[in-house]
Amino acid sequence: MNKRQKILIAVASLILTGIYFTPLWKITLDAPQYPEGLGLYIWVNKISGENQHDLRTINGLNHYIGMKEITPESIPELKIMPYFVGFLIITGFIVAFVGNRKVLGVWAFIFFAVLIAGLIDFYLWEYDYGHNLNPHAAIKIPGMSYQPPLIGSKQLLNMHTTSLPSIGGILAGLSFLITLYVLFVSRKNTSITEEKNHVAVKPITGAA
Amino acid sequence: MFQKPSARIVYASLVVLALAAVWIGCPAKKEATIGSGDAASKVFVPPGSYDEFYAFLSGGFSGQVSVYGLPSGRLFKTIPVFAVNPENGWGFNEETKGMLQTTDGFIPWDDSHHPELSMTDGTPDGRWLFINANNSPRIARIDLGTFRTEEIIEIPNSGGSHASPFTTINTEYVVSATRFSVPTPQADVAINSYKQNFKGAISFVKVDPKEGHMDLAFQILVPGFDYDLSHAGKGPSHGWFFFSTYNTEQAHTLLEVNASQNDKDFIMAVNWKKAEEYIKQGKAKPWASEYYINRYDDNKHTTISEKKKQVMMLDPKDCPDMLYLMPCPKSPHGADVDPSGEYIVGGGKLATVIPVFSFSKMIKAIEGKAFDGDRDGIPVLKYDAVLAGEVQEPGLGPLHTEFDGKGYAYTSHFVSSEVVKWKLGTWEVIDRMPTYYSIGHLMIPGGDSKQPWGKYVLAMNKITKDRYLPTGPELTQSAQLIDISGDKMRMLSDFPTIGEPHYAQGIAADLVRKHEVKIFDINKNEHKYATKSEKDAKVVREGKEVHVYMTASRSHFVPDNIEGVKVGDVVYFHMTNLEQDWDVPHGFAIKGNNNAELLIMPGETATVRWEPKTPGVYPMYCTDFCSALHQEMQGYVRVSAAGSNTALTFSTGK
Numbered sequence: 072m073n074k075r076q077k078i079l080i081a082v083a084s085l086i087l088t089g090i091y092f093t094p095l096w097k098i099t100l101d102a103p104q105y106p107e108g109l110g111l112y113i114w115v116n117k118i119s120g121e122n123q124h125d126l127r128t129i130n131g132l133n134h135y136i137g138m139k140e141i142t143p144e145s146i147p148e149l150k151i152m153p154y155f156v157g158f159l160i161i162t163g164f165i166v167a168f169v170g171n172r173k174v175l176g177v178w179a180f181i182f183f184a185v186l187i188a189g190l191i192d193f194y195l196w197e198y199d200y201g202h203n204l205n206p207h208a209a210i211k212i213p214g215m216s217y218q219p220p221l222i223g224s225k226q227l228l229n230m231h232t233t234s235l236p237s238i239g240g241i242l243a244g245l246s247f248l249i250t251l252y253v254l255f256v257s258r259k260n261t262s263i264t265e266e267k268n269h270v271a272v273k274p275i276t277g278a279a
Numbered sequence: 280m281f282q283k284p285s286a287r288i289v290y291a292s293l294v295v296l297a298l299a300a301v302w303i304g305c306p307a308k309k310e311a312t313i314g315s316g317d318a319a320s321k322v323f324v325p326p327g328s329y330d331e332f333y334a335f336l337s338g339g340f341s342g343q344v345s346v347y348g349l350p351s352g353r354l355f356k357t358i359p360v361f362a363v364n365p366e367n368g369w370g371f372n373e374e375t376k377g378m379l380q381t382t383d384g385f386i387p388w389d390d391s392h393h394p395e396l397s398m399t400d401g402t403p404d405g406r407w408l409f410i411n412a413n414n415s416p417r418i419a420r421i422d423l424g425t426f427r428t429e430e431i432i433e434i435p436n437s438g439g440s441h442a443s444p445f446t447t448i449n450t451e452y453v454v455s456a457t458r459f460s461v462p463t464p465q466a467d468v469a470i471n472s473y474k475q476n477f478k479g480a481i482s483f484v485k486v487d488p489k490e491g492h493m494d495l496a497f498q499i500l501v502p503g504f505d506y507d508l509s510h511a512g513k514g515p516s517h518g519w520f521f522f523s524t525y526n527t528e529q530a531h532t533l534l535e536v537n538a539s540q541n542d543k544d545f546i547m548a549v550n551w552k553k554a555e556e557y558i559k560q561g562k563a564k565p566w567a568s569e570y571y572i573n574r575y576d577d578n579k580h581t582t583i584s585e586k587k588k589q590v591m592m593l594d595p596k597d598c599p600d601m602l603y604l605m606p607c608p609k610s611p612h613g614a615d616v617d618p619s620g621e622y623i624v625g626g627g628k629l630a631t632v633i634p635v636f637s638f639s640k641m642i643k644a645i646e647g648k649a650f651d652g653d654r655d656g657i658p659v660l661k662y663d664a665v666l667a668g669e670v671q672e673p674g675l676g677p678l679h680t681e682f683d684g685k686g687y688a689y690t691s692h693f694v695s696s697e698v699v700k701w702k703l704g705t706w707e708v709i710d711r712m713p714t715y716y717s718i719g720h721l722m723i724p725g726g727d728s729k730q731p732w733g734k735y736v737l738a739m740n741k742i743t744k745d746r747y748l749p750t751g752p753e754l755t756q757s758a759q760l761i762d763i764s765g766d767k768m769r770m771l772s773d774f775p776t777i778g779e780p781h782y783a784q785g786i787a788a789d790l791v792r793k794h795e796v797k798i799f800d801i802n803k804n805e806h807k808y809a810t811k812s813e814k815d816a817k818v819v820r821e822g823k824e825v826h827v828y829m830t831a832s833r834s835h836f837v838p839d840n841i842e843g844v845k846v847g848d849v850v851y852f853h854m855t856n857l858e859q860d861w862d863v864p865h866g867f868a869i870k871g872n873n874n875a876e877l878l879i880m881p882g883e884t885a886t887v888r889w890e891p892k893t894p895g896v897y898p899m900y901c902t903d904f905c906s907a908l909h910q911e912m913q914g915y916v917r918v919s920a921a922g923s924n925t926a927l928t929f930s931t932g933k
Contacts, residue, residue: 107861123859124798124859124860127859127860128858128859128860131832131833131858131860132833135833135907135908209834209908209911210907
């Protein structure tokens with residue numbers, strides 16, 4: 072890894088710190104009665120409303136279909152996630168300092184694993200909320216479940232539900248792409264460096 | 280009966296014109312009914328779009344204020360002010376009944392006349408709307424974030440608050456001058472001792488610049504005339520107030536004749552900066568006078584009433600250079616100050632001209648002592664010395680003038696039923712627009728301020744007769760919207776109104792919208808009986824009182840089954856709306872309640888009192904269609920006979 076690549080990994084780690092300040096994901100609920108918008112932001116450590124009281128309102132609406140109340144304080148992932156991200160950031164800076172491509176490779180793999188685990192966990196969480204419904208709910212539609220999509224849109228009764236990465240999620244993706252890029256170019260760079268060494272050695276050998 | 284030739288001519292011409300109107304009224308009406316050209320597109324606000332202006336119209340005998348959009352004329356809301364309103368419990372529920380408390384006890388109605396917007400630097404700022412109660416003298420302050428009456432102050436030593444609630448350019452004061460002079464202080468005297476015993480009072484109500492809280496700063500004891508309308512000075516005339524007077528004859532009976540004898544009544548100029556100086560000098564005398572201040576607290580969701588016992592009274596005898604009288608023909612209604620602050624327009628109901636007074640000439644006349652004697656020791660200025668000019672042959676029954684900020688004035692004429700546009704400075708009549716029928720006040724948004732939005736004038740008519748589909752003997756009053764953006768006025772539309780609007784205020788919508796309140800934060804709810812979560816709901820007996828700490832959220836009450844109430848109990852349902860979602864109020868109603876229903880806004884707590892009279896089971900339910908399962912939002916209260924031993928229990932979902 073050359074200096075530029077080390078800096079890029081440091082930048083990728085720095086970008087990851089943005090996750091603490093911006094939401095990872097956004098679920099928007101579109102309905103005619105909510106022209107002012109209704110939605111949830113999923114953060115690394117909390118869930119908040121698009122408007123101040125949206126979580127309360129969504130919980131209120133969800134009780135009609137028997138969905139569990141979303142209580143951020145009872146979701147263990149929100150307590151663990153900040154540490155995973157912190158680990159990635161610190162080790163990322165170490166990788167940038169060390170500058171070893173193999174270490175970078177290991178770090179990139181862990182990064183990838185955290186991303187995938189996060190998405191799977193999010194999917195399972197959505198699945199649980201969307202399927203695990205109170206059998207005494209007021210509104211019961213045979214065969215209907217209310218799992219929001221992981222990415223994309225879906226009509227859930229009167230709610231057009233859209234789920235997309237938010238700034239934090241985009242930052243995480245960007246950070247990972249930079250990591251992949253460095254992993255890729257450092258492979259080329261390593262071979263060029265080797266070639267250069269090879270060429271440089273030759274004349275000496277020739278002179279001998 | 281008519282002693283002066285001029286009066287005879289006026290009355291004769293009224294009759295002639297009334298007859299003439301019968302003959303020539305019809306074709307003119309057709310034209311104005313249809314409107315001209317693209318009138319429809321000028322007032323069309325497409326579905327989902329907003330009006331450019333808010334218009335606040337007084338309700339007159341309804342005691343309320345109605346809120347319209349202009350140019351569409353769409354009605355948004357009627358704000359309960361001085362009259363009870365069972366649909367949301369205003370004046371009935373425990374929280375708001377204190378708002379209508381007076382020294383005469385609880386008064387469930389009044390006659391609301393003149394709305395006035397709070398001002399900053401002489402222009403409406405969209406924070407508050409003040410309105411007077413003409414009958415039992417009071418001033419109310421409506422908050423334009425919540426669109427709710429948040430304060431009502433009673434005016435003591437007053438027989439009726441008519442010249443009110445006009446405000447100074449930075450809302451330093453809101454004034455009230457009495458319409459009916461009365462013995463002041465009140466006393467049991469012969470009515471025909473009017474001239475000796477009857478007085479008027481002008482009250483200066485101080486407004487706290489941050490919270491808007493009102494209190495009576497001082498009163499001025501004035502001659503026993505009728506005080507009709509008013510406006511504060513602005514620009515050079517800031518520091519002065521102008522009040523129109525009639526019945527300077529001081530008649531106490533058959534005023535229609537006896538108060539119409541003087542060719543000129545007065546516009547009283549009050550130097551309130553001077554009055555403040557006299558207050559500082561200790562010239563005011565404390566008078567024992569009781570009055571109420573009722574404030575609604577948005578966090579406690581409750582009225583806090585305070586009874587005051589004293590006012591500071593200034594007697595003009597002790598305060599020279601504070602009051603002057605400008606002779607004004609004849610029985611004037613409006614006293615309207617133009618945007619520059621130089622001209623004061625008197626609207627003399629029975630005058631044949633519209634007199635315009637000059638503030639700078641008034642100051643010169645005072646300095647040069649151009650007096651024509653005095654009334655009760657108050658100098659009367661010479662008419663010619665203070666007159667800027669007269670609008671000749673304006674129309675019949677000039678009442679009230681507003682301004683477009685482009686050098687023109689618009690005066691309503693009750694008798695000839697028209698709006699007359701005339702030019703300030705040259706006093707020439709420019710244009711006329713018939714109105715249907717008998718216009719009282721008119722309103723240009725910001726038209727009494729330093730910077731009018733001179734696009735529309737709204738004419739408020741007293742009589743509608745054949746203008747709408749008939750509704751029996753009692754017909755609606757109306758408002759008519761006139762385009763004044765061009766040289767010629769153009770009739771755009773008309774629409775029925777709530778009650779009888781006397782005056783109105785208009786303001787650019789953005790200035791009000793920035794104060795918008797969508798919900799009440801439940802975390803800030805400090806109501807004594809608030810129930811902030813369903814698990815805190817309970818029913819508590821305190822002797823004969825039963826307090827129900829109750830919550831409403833879509834689509835259930837907690838609790839919704841209550842047993843153990845007995846005949847003879849007084850039940851208080853303290854309902855907290857747990858919603859924090861915009862436009863989701865809940866209602867509450869229980870069978871056989873002699874009181875009212877409730878409408879509870881998100882985050883708010885309201886209490887209704889119920890005294891069941893016979894044993895049985897009583898349904899209760901939500902009256903505001905809140906959700907798909909609104910119809911399921913119901914429950915029962917079991918009432919047992921007095922002395923029975925039914926246990927007090929409550930539940931939901933069991």
